Amino acid sequence: MSKSIKCLLFAKLKEIFDNNSEITITLPIDKCTTLNLLNEIKSLYPKSIYIINISLVAINCEYIEKDKDVIINENDEVAIIPPVSGG
Amino acid sequence: MTIFIEINRNEIDINDWNRKVFDNGAGAVSSFIGTTRDHFKDKKVLKLEYEAYEAMALKEIEKICKDIQNQYKDIIHIAIVHRIGEVPVGEISILIAISSSHRSDSLKAVNYxxxxxxxxxxxxxxxxxxxxxxxxxxNCESCHYHPKI
Incomplete structure (x- = not known):
């Protein structure tokens, strides 16, 4: 069994994905976690590796601490947040 | 205490945004205005373009306002507006205005x-x-480079 996870993309990361504001990644249902998600994106899209490595994941608009493996639940809004540059 | 937060594509009206935090109990209104600089090192800058994850950005700005309320007891009102989309050289990308009874807390809070x-x-x-x-x-300050969120 596997599950599709929609991931919101922004800024440089969005550009790497031809300006698509989201991608869908499929993970085995028992492996739906933030670290597995990042690893899967990196292995499918090597061009994203350098930026993924410096990005954080947000679930439902809350940052997940770097390198922390958090379970992604059904209907969670998942976003990958490159280093910010507001202001 | 009132908190005004906006993220939009409009030009930021300095007077309008500073006035939002005026209060008869305030002896000080402190503000910060960020503008597009015309150069980066030896390169000529033509414009900046801003993009936001709007739902989360609003939530993070709300957290900042709550932290200010908790840290600085003398604060009256807070207004924070960030412009997104194209911001030409010399125009405003962000305005933060904070009022307090005495100047010390609003000056510190704006910096924070x-x-x-x-x-x-x-x-x-x-x-x-x-x-x-x-x-x-x-931003070199980005939390991505500093472990504690």
Whole structure:
């Protein structure tokens, strides 16, 4: 069994994905976690590796601490947040 | 205490935004205005383009306002507006205005607010130059480079 996870993309990361504001990644249902998600994106899209490595994941608009493996639940809004540059 | 937060594509009206925090009990209104600089090192900058993860950016700005309420007891009102989309040279990308009964807390709170916006709020800017490819910027303050969120 596997599950599709929609991931919101922004800024440089969005550009790497031809300006698509989201991608869908499929993970085995028992492996739906933030670290597995990042690893899967990196292995499918090597061009994203350098930026993924410096990005954080947000679930439902809350940052997940770097390198922390958090379970992604059904209907969670998942976003990958490159280093910010507001202001 | 009232908190005004906006993220939009409109030009920021200095008077309008500073006035939002005026109060008869306030002896001070402190503000910070961020503008597009015309150069980066030796490159000529033509414009900045901002993008936001709006739902989360609003939430992070609300957290900053709550932190200010908790840290600085003398604060009356807070207004924070960030412009997104294209911001030409010389125009305003962000305005923070904070009022307090006495000046000390609002001055400190404004400094805390802009530093923290640059650290945690998911907004990004792309810098456009006259003679080279545009570049997505990273704030050196970004929480991505500092482990504690």
């Amino acid at each position: 607010a802009i530093d923290t916006v640059k650290t945690t709020v998911p907004i990004w800017k792309k810098e456009y130059y006259d003679d080279s490819e545009p570049n997505w910027k990273n």
